[in-house]
Amino acid sequence: MNAFASTLATDPFHARFGCALPRTMRDEITWQHMSWTNFTDRFSPTTGPLRLGSWTADSAAGGRTAFDATFGVGDTIIACAATTYGPIEALTSMLHNAGFRIEILSFHQQIIGDETATFVLTEHDGRREWSMGMDTDAHLSAVRAVIAGANILHR
Structure with missing residues (x-):
């Protein structure tokens, strides 16, 4: 499996919508099989x-x-x-x-x-x-x- 395919396999945005995240974001973030809830809590917080x-x-x-x-x-x-x-x-x-x-x-x-x-x-x-x-x-x-x-x- 190439690096791009490996990244998509752990990308919660791709898993949910079938679209890859921006390349620079994919390259900079370690996903570690992050759930969609964890992804939105981290990148789209509703509190602050x-x-x-x-x-x-x-x-x-x-x-x-x-x-x-x-x-x-x-x-x-x-x-x-x-x-x-x-x-x-x-x-x-x-x-x-x-x-x-x-x-x-x-x-x-x-x-x-x-x-x-x-x-x-x-x-x-x-x-x-x-x-x-x-x-x-x-x-x-x-x-x-x-x-x-x-x-x-x-x-």
């Missing part, structure tokens, strides 16, 4: 210091979009707004202003049936972590992946 409340987008002038969001940070609800060319630019600006500084080093999306899976490699203070988000909306999938990355890096 940051929770998404709402996310909306409206067209603005000059090809830009006005994004509004609410986040739960501890016991506090904060409202954020940014007008940018895309949701990830808006989100990272909002997170930065809320004290969750991260850099996105790698970004991958795959269509899985009716959903989009987004994988991001994020960094904060020299620590790098992969995260994942899934949603029927590709933009929300990306937002969920970045928020998961922020939660992993800011625990």
